[in-house]
Amino acid sequence: MNIAHHLYSNNIKPSVQRIKIFEYLYNSKNHPTVDTIYCQLAGEIPTLSKTTVYNTLKLFIENGITSSLIIDGNEARYDAIMKKHAHFKCNDCGYIYDIEINDLKLKDSQLAGFEIGETNIHLIGKCKKCLTK
Amino acid sequence: MNIAHHLYSNNIKPSVQRIKIFEYLYNSKNHPTVDTIYCQLAGEIPTLSKTTVYNTLKLFIENGITSSLIIDGNEARYDAIMKKHAHFKCNDCGYIYDIEINDLKLKDSQLAGFEIGETNIHLIGKCKKCLTK
DNA sequence: TTCTAAATTTGTAACGATTACAATTATGGT
DNA sequence: ACCATAATTGTAATCGTTACAAATTTAGAA
Numbered sequence: 001m002n003i004a005h006h007l008y009s010n011n012i013k014p015s016v017q018r019i020k021i022f023e024y025l026y027n028s029k030n031h032p033t034v035d036t037i038y039c040q041l042a043g044e045i046p047t048l049s050k051t052t053v054y055n056t057l058k059l060f061i062e063n064g065i066t067s068s069l070i071i072d073g074n075e076a077r078y079d080a081i082m083k084k085h086a087h088f089k090c091n092d093c094g095y096i097y098d099i100e101i102n103d104l105k106l107k108d109s110q111l112a113g114f115e116i117g118e119t120n121i122h123l124i125g126k127c128k129k130c131l132t133k
Numbered sequence: 134m135n136i137a138h139h140l141y142s143n144n145i146k147p148s149v150q151r152i153k154i155f156e157y158l159y160n161s162k163n164h165p166t167v168d169t170i171y172c173q174l175a176g177e178i179p180t181l182s183k184t185t186v187y188n189t190l191k192l193f194i195e196n197g198i199t200s201s202l203i204i205d206g207n208e209a210r211y212d213a214i215m216k217k218h219a220h221f222k223c224n225d226c227g228y229i230y231d232i233e234i235n236d237l238k239l240k241d242s243q244l245a246g247f248e249i250g251e252t253n254i255h256l257i258g259k260c261k262k263c264l265t266k
Numbered sequence: 267t268t269c270t271a272a273a274t275t276t277g278t279a280a281c282g283a284t285t286a287c288a289a290t291t292a293t294g295g296t
Numbered sequence: 297a298c299c300a301t302a303a304t305t306g307t308a309a310t311c312g313t314t315a316c317a318a319a320t321t322t323a324g325a326a
Contacts, residue, residue, distance in 0.1 A: 114221065121253070123253075148275085184314085
């Protein structure tokens with residue numbers, strides 16, 4: 001995937017920072033926090049500022065190529081995979097799994113006439129790995 | 134509902150603060166924030182401290198009579214209705230609706246062997262009222 | 267009732283994630 | 297190369313939450 005082109009086609013002018021941040025987000029599947037992104041890229045881009053990471057992610061979200069999730073209260077995590085999916089966080093190892101969702105059945109009557117823009121599903125528990133060890 | 138008894142039967146020693154906080158939480162259906170609870174009760178309990186509200190809610194959650202939800206990033210909201218339900222937040226009026234959920238169908242294969250402790254479903258969009266006005 | 271220990275409440279200070287803002291640096295067109 | 301505009305950066309401020317120690321209340325024993 002050509003990242004510069006991906007940014008362009010979503011109305012984002014590419015820059016070194018933007019390309020590197022999106023690249024990291026897209027390749028690392030671990031829903032990184034701002035701090036993680038910053039620390040990982042600070043080596044490659046020595047002048048990088050944490051504010052730039054915040055600004056850039058905000059821009060990505062506004063243009064629909066990134067989404068944010070808050071699965072525990074304290075800090076936001078980011079995801080470049082835009083296909084609708086749920087998240088499962090293991091309380092033991094802390095890993096956040098992507099979970100495919102088929103369908104979400106809600107009582108029709110209640111949401112009739114509502115316009116649903118966003119659906120966030122967060123599961124918390126213990127993953128198979130941690131349960132079997 | 135006898136609140137003092139409800140607290141007792143959940144291993145919480147009642148106190149003026151605890152009773153008032155739970156009472157407010159239980160009667161107001163609007164998923165209040167800590168600040169809202171504090172401001173509402175500060176009149177009745179002039180010595181009330183915001184720390185007490187935090188402590189008390191934490192105690193309620195530990196003992197399973199309250200749950201917290203974070204539907205937009207910034208501040209936590211609290212709910213004394215423990216029956217499993219989803220939340221819909223209207224981006225226009227800001228109101229948070231309780232939505233009954235029948236069933237959540239996820240791809241079985243992925244979560245096989247996982248232990249799911251908590252399921253949070255947050256919907257965001259525009260409610261009927263705001264759409265029709 | 268009075269004393270004492272434990273639990274609860276309170277206020278202040280600290281913390282951490284995020285944002286505001288102004289200054290610096292880079293970019294693109296003429 | 298020059299200029300206007302956009303992007304990046306660092307610092308300081310903001311705000312929800314937590315840590316902590318002092319003050320108050322509670323409950324049980326003497």
